Amino acid sequence: MRDILPADKARRESLLAIIRERYRAHGFDEIETPAVEDYARLHAGIGGDNEKLSYNILRRGLDAEAIESIGRAIGQAADNMAQLSDLGLRYDLTVPLARFYASNRGQLPTVFRAIQIGPVWRAERPQKGRYRQFMQCDIDIMGDDSARAEAELMVASLDALAALGLDGATVRVNDRRVLDWMLDTFGFTADERPGVLITIDKLDKIGPDGIVAELRERGATASAVDAFDAYLRRPQTMEHRPYGEGQIRKALPENAPDEIVAHLVGIGEAVAAGTEAADIPLVFDPFLVRGMGYYTGTIFELAHPSVSYSLGGGGRYDGMIGRFLGQQIPAVGFSLGFERLADLLEPVADAGSRAIVLVHDADVPLAELIAHKSALMAHGRVRLERRAKNFKALLERSATDGYNAFATVSAGAEPGTLELKPLS
Structure with a gap:
């Protein structure tokens, strides 16, 4: 957690003002949610590893006996900690948004486009571009299950980056349903899939040989590993390609689900129309995983050639709001990695300001x-x-x-x- 000096604060606010302005121009409306959420909501099994990094708040008014139990609870199972904590600091803006939508749906339009900008907290090891308190800039669309929603998010985010002076960004795109279908096609069991996805997510770091070796070390089904190994060694699997139906099908094993492919193609066509770029600023990546447990469909990450890490990302989380509302509502969101962008970008000068x-x-x-x-x-x-x-x-x-x-x-x-x- 950091103190921010006046000059840097002014620079950060100028960047945030540009992001807000461009998002509002695309029809998104800004909301605000509390920094604190219920413990049970933050630990509902949908936040992935971030749930382990959340800051929990002890129940108020604990008596001496309860205070003694704190010491006994340290190091024990998480469900024991739930008896001591009833609240926690939000570790992202998506879980609070789902609760917000469920609570206020009657006052919102059928398709709601939200901007959320604010601090979140995670108790992780700090490093360059990664802090325990940091700013997130999210846009989300609820109530639209079509490819239009993903396209609107991508076009708006790419527009915001261009306004910030960061040209040349691309969005890597995949679909969690594609990953599930591939793993099922290769023969991995349902119990193996979470571990297999963790390994696949390391492809950029350890390469195909490292992936296959780690899967064998994990004891994954041998025939499934063999099939996946053969798939990785196809020339067309790993090549970089323009975005389109032929290229998506070429990158996947045969007989990829038509409905999912059509959804991905529709996103590309809409983004191409919205950005008016010579080349679609999208790349289909069949190995993009993203670790958040609530993603149910399209997933994406923001990439730029000047850095090796992502500058943002998001995906479709159609099942989350239903947990709070009792009715399934489609939802998809895009989050800019503001701290990384702030470290990367120069101040944006306002020629008219003195x-x-x-x-x-x-x-x-x-x-x-x-x-x-x-x-x-x-x-x-x-x-x-x-x-x-x-x-x-x-x-x-x-x-x-x-x-x-x-x-x-x-x-x-x-x-x-x-x-x-x-x-x-």
Whole structure:
């Protein structure tokens, strides 16, 4: 968890403002949910490994006996911890959104497009681009089971990235139903699939040989591993390809389900129309897994050639809202990895904004000083600074803080007569 200094805070807010503006332009409406959710909801088995990383909140009003039980519960099963905690900090924005929709459905349109931007918390090992408190930027569509929903999310997110100055991004696309069908076709049992998917997710790191070796070490069904090995060694399986029906079918084993392929193709056609790009900014990746347990269909990740890690992702989670509502509602979402984007992007300059440092002598009367500041505020934001011996260092620090102009004032000057000079 970090303190954020003024210049970096201003930079982050400028990036968030651009993201918000582009998402709103695509018809999404911003909502807000609490930082705290019920313990049972956060530990319902739909958050994957993130459930293990959640910050739990002890029940209020525990007596001495209950406090003693805390010590005994440490290291015991998670269900014992549920007796001590009734709330927790949200580890993502999707679980709270599902609860929000179930609670407020009567006041929302049939197809609801939501923006959620806010902090989440995970008790994981911090590293570059990964923190225990971090900002998420999500857009979600509820009530639409067609390919239009995925296409809208992808087009809006790619548009936001372009507005941030990050060109050349692509979206890797797959479908959890494709993965289930492939594993069933190869002969993996239902019990083996979670472990097999964990291994497949390492393909970029350990390669096909490493994948096959690990599956054999896991003791997966030998004939299934052999079939998967043969599939990996087909030239057309691993090649990079443009996005389209022929390429999707070519990448998969024979007789891929027509309904799923048609859904994926529809997404590509819509994104191509929405982005007006020479090449569809999508890549079909039959080995994309994504670890969240609530995904039920299309899954995707945001990639950029300048970095080896993803800059966001999401997928379809049609079964989640039904857990709270008792009625199945289709839903799909896209989350930008804001912290990684903020580390990667340069500040976005606003040519029309002025941030002025008003440098004053010590003998300028207070009333005059405030009058000068009020006059300059018609041109932008203004910060007062008393003239220092090292005038150059004062200006350099002001520039670092995001100011782009300065003026100097002495006693007796008339308000509105000061000369603005650029800080460069």
